[in-house]
Amino acid sequence: MSMDDHIPAAADFHIQASPQASALPKLVLKHGDAFLVADRRGDFPAHFEGELGFYRAGTRHLRWLELRLHGESPLLLGADTAPDNDQILVTLTNADVHAPAASGGGVVVPRNTIYLDRRLTLYDPHLLESVTVTNFHVAPCEVLVEVIFTADFRDVFEVRGTQRAERGQLLAEEREGGRVRLRYLGRDGVERGTTVTFDPPPALIAQSRAVYRVALGPAEGFRFDITATAESADADAPAPAPRLGEAVTRLRAGSARFATRAARVVTDHESFNALVARSLVDLNMLLTETAQGRVPYAGVPWYVTPFGRDSLITASQLLPYDAEVAAGTLRFLARWQSPTDDAFLDAEPGKILHEYRRGEMANCREIPFVPYYGSVDATPLFVTLLGEYVRWTGDVALARELWPAAQAALAWMSSPGRPNRYLTYTRRSRLGLGNQGWKDSEDAVMHADGTLAPSPIALCEVQGYAYAAYRDAAELAALLGDVATATRAAAEAETLRQDFERDFWLEDEQSYALAIDADGRPCEVIASNAGHCLWSGLVDERRAALVGKRLLADDMFSGWGIRTLSARERRYNPMSYHNGSVWPHDNALAAAGFRRYRLLEHVITVASALFDASHWFEHARVPELFCGFARHLDHGPVAYPVACAPQAWAAGSTLQLLTALIGVDADAVHGRITFHSPVLPPWLRFVEIHDLRVGRSALDVAISRGRDGASVELISRRGDVELVVRR
Structure with a gap:
C-alpha cells in the first residue's frame, strides 16, 4: 500500500478535536453508564462544538446546561471535583449589576456580593444539581437566576465526529409545573428522553429556559435543585431520583467499600x-x-x-x-x-x-x-x-x-x-x-x-x-x-x-x-x-x-x-x-x-x-x-x-x-509471596503496603531504600502465607 492509501472512511472512527473544547479545563464525573463533562463553571455551554454534556448509554442527553446570573455568566471563584470523584463543586459570584439605561444605568447590585454554591453529582441515570444563592450585600437584592438547557440526543460517535447520512426526529417537549421532558425518536425506532425537574418550580419555564426571581435580604439565601433523568424506551424505567445529599452518601459508601477492599x-x-x-x-x-x-x-x-x-x-x-x-x-x-x-x-x-x-x-x-x-x-x-x-x-x-x-x-x-x-x-x-x-x-x-x-x-x-x-x-x-x-x-x-x-x-x-x-x-x-x-x-x-x-x-x-x-x-x-x-x-x-x-x-x-x-x-x-x-x-x-x-x-x-x-509476585496456590530485588528511585525512601492480599491471607509490609537496593520488612501477617525476599 502507498502512503496515501488508507482504510475507507466508513471505518474511520477517529476523534475530531474541537479547538475550543480541547483548550478548556474540564470537570468530569461518571457513575454506572452515565457520565458528564463540564467546564469549570459547571456548565455545558452551547457556543462551541465539543464533548461537554450529560450522557448515558452512548447518547448525549443534555447538550446545553448553563447557569446565568442577571443575564450574564457569573464570575468563577473556584471549581474542583470532590476527593472521591462524587461531586463537582463550583463557587461563583456576580459582576456589577446595572439598572436599565432608562433608569440611569447605575449599579444596583455591586460585584462580589451574590454568592452561588453549585454542586453536581451523578447517580445513574440521574444528573443531580443544587444551587444555593446567598446575598452578602448590606441591602436587600432582587436576584435573577436563569438556567438554560437543551438536548440534542446525539450518539457519542457523532460527538466524536462521525458523520451520519440521516438522524432521527426531535419531538415536541412536554411541560408540567416545574418539569420539562425533552424527547427524540431515533432511526432505530427508540424514543429517548431527558426529564428536567426544578424544585421548587421556577417563576418562568419556557423555551428551554427556567428563571428564578428571588428577593433576598442581607445574609439571606435560597436554594433550588435540578434533576435531569436520562430515559430510553429500550431500557427499564429509571428508579426515582434521590436527593443530591442522599446520592453522595450512597456514592461515598461505595467508595469506602472499594477503599476497604x-x-x-x-x-x-x-x-x-x-x-x-x-x-x-x-x-x-x-x-x-x-x-x-x-x-x-x-x-x-x-x-x-x-x-x-x-x-x-x-x-x-x-x-x-x-x-x-x-x-x-x-x-x-x-x-x-x-x-x-x-x-x-x-x-x-x-x-x-x-x-x-x-x-x-x-x-x-x-x-x-x-x-x-x-x-x-x-x-x-x-x-x-x-x-x-x-x-x-x-x-x-x-x-x-x-x-x-x-x-x-x-x-x-x-x-x-x-x-x-x-x-x-x-x-x-x-x-x-x-x-x-x-x-x-x-x-x-x-x-x-x-x-x-x-x-x-x-x-x-x-x-x-x-x-x-x-x-x-x-x-x-x-x-x-x-x-x-x-x-x-x-x-x-x-x-x-x-x-x-x-x-x-x-x-x-x-x-x-x-x-x-x-x-x-x-x-x-x-x-x-x-x-x-x-x-x-x-x-x-x-x-x-x-x-x-x-x-x-x-x-x-x-x-x-x-x-x-x-x-x-x-x-x-x-x-x-x-x-x-x-x-x-x-x-x-x-x-x-x-x-x-x-x-x-x-x-x-x-x-x-x-x-x-x-x-x-x-x-x-x-x-x-x-x-x-x-x-x-x-x-x-x-x-x-x-x-x-x-x-x-x-x-x-x-x-x-x-x-x-x-518486584512483587504471588503464588497463592502454594501460599507464598515473593519480592524480587526490590528497588526504589532516589525520590522515594520507603513504601508501606497494607492489606497486600495473597489468597485468603494478607500482609502489611514496608520496603525501604538502602545502599544496595531495598529491604522488605514484615509489619504484620494475617493468615498462612510465606514471605520470601530474593536479592
Whole structure:
C-alpha cells in the first residue's frame, strides 16, 4: 500500500478535536453508564462544538446546561471535583449589576456580593444539581437566576465526529409545573428522553429556559435543585431520583467499600501518595457494576464502555491491590465471548470482545460495536489474566468455572491456516478496524519507508501475549488435571518462542520488528511494542538488555516516557495518536518487562519520568496519552487534545509501576509471596503496603531504600502465607 492509501472512511472512527473544547479545563464525573463533562463553571455551554454534556448509554442527553446570573455568566471563584470523584463543586459570584439605561444605568447590585454554591453529582441515570444563592450585600437584592438547557440526543460517535447520512426526529417537549421532558425518536425506532425537574418550580419555564426571581435580604439565601433523568424506551424505567445529599452518601459508601477492599499504599513522598490516591479513586469511578461483577470501563469521555483489551490490562494492573476486579472482568468477558462467526462483527468462535456499545448508531448498525470482536489481543490476554488471577488468589473454583472459555480462546488462537503459526489479524467487517492491536489507528503498522503493511498482520507484542497465554494455560491445565492441554500449550509456547526469535529479530537495530505483514516481510520499524514482548517473557534472555537499551535511546525516550514510535521513523509524529506519542500504560508494561529481566535501572528511569510528568497534569490525573516532544526544562509534557482523563489503564499504570519497582509476585496456590530485588528511585525512601492480599491471607509490609537496593520488612501477617525476599 502507498502512503496515501488508507482504510475507507466508513471505518474511520477517529476523534475530531474541537479547538475550543480541547483548550478548556474540564470537570468530569461518571457513575454506572452515565457520565458528564463540564467546564469549570459547571456548565455545558452551547457556543462551541465539543464533548461537554450529560450522557448515558452512548447518547448525549443534555447538550446545553448553563447557569446565568442577571443575564450574564457569573464570575468563577473556584471549581474542583470532590476527593472521591462524587461531586463537582463550583463557587461563583456576580459582576456589577446595572439598572436599565432608562433608569440611569447605575449599579444596583455591586460585584462580589451574590454568592452561588453549585454542586453536581451523578447517580445513574440521574444528573443531580443544587444551587444555593446567598446575598452578602448590606441591602436587600432582587436576584435573577436563569438556567438554560437543551438536548440534542446525539450518539457519542457523532460527538466524536462521525458523520451520519440521516438522524432521527426531535419531538415536541412536554411541560408540567416545574418539569420539562425533552424527547427524540431515533432511526432505530427508540424514543429517548431527558426529564428536567426544578424544585421548587421556577417563576418562568419556557423555551428551554427556567428563571428564578428571588428577593433576598442581607445574609439571606435560597436554594433550588435540578434533576435531569436520562430515559430510553429500550431500557427499564429509571428508579426515582434521590436527593443530591442522599446520592453522595450512597456514592461515598461505595467508595469506602472499594477503599476497604483495596490494598493501601503509603510512602514518604506526598506527591506520590496523591498520585496513587488519584489513580485509585479514578479507577473506582470507572469500575461499573454488571451482572458478572465490576468491570473497568475504558475512559471518559470517549470510551465509557467495556473494552476487552483495556479492561483486561487494567484488571492485571490492579491484581496486587484488588483482585476482585479481575474476577468481574473475566466473568463479564466470558459471558460475551463469541460463540459464532459473524463477518460484520469480526467475530469468530472463542474470540473475546473488543468493544461493546449501546445507543442509536449501534442499534442501527452504523457502527459494528454491538459487540465487536476486531481485536487480536484480547483473547490471549483473557487467558493470561486468568492465570495471573489464580496466582494471586488461589481461586481454583473460578479457574474451573472459566476453563471452558479459556479452552475456546486457545482453540481460536491455535486455529489452522495462520501464516507461520503466528497470531494474526485481518479485517472482514466493512465497518471494522483495519488495525486490531492496541495501536489501532489506520496508519499504526508500517514499513521503514512509511508504506502501510498489508494484512494479515502478525504484531510482535501479540506474539508475546500468545506466548504468555500458552504458558499460563499450561499452568492452569496442570492445576485442573487437564494433562493433554497442559502438554500441548507448553509445546505451543516453546515453538512460538523459537520462531519469534528467528523471524522478528532485527540485528541492525538490536530489537524486534514491529510486525510481519501478509507477504512475510518484517516491518523493520522501532516502536514501543517490543516493551510488551519483555513484559510477556517472550524475549530471549540474551537479548533483553539490548531491547531495553534500544527502548531508552534518545529517539525512543522523550524524557517523559517511551514514545510509541522512534523519532527516526518516516511516520513519526509526536502529536499523533500512536506514531510518536507517549502512553503511560505502554510505559508501565515496558517497566514490568524491564523488571522481569532484572533491568532495574530502566524500571527506575521510566517510573521517574512518568512521576515527573504527573506533576504537570491537572488533578494529578494521568491521561490516556500525551505528545512525544522531547523534555525541556522550561515546560512540561505537551497535552494530546482529545485524550481521555480519567482513563483506566493510564490510572492503573501508577500501580503497575509501583509493582515493577518493588518486584512483587504471588503464588497463592502454594501460599507464598515473593519480592524480587526490590528497588526504589532516589525520590522515594520507603513504601508501606497494607492489606497486600495473597489468597485468603494478607500482609502489611514496608520496603525501604538502602545502599544496595531495598529491604522488605514484615509489619504484620494475617493468615498462612510465606514471605520470601530474593536479592
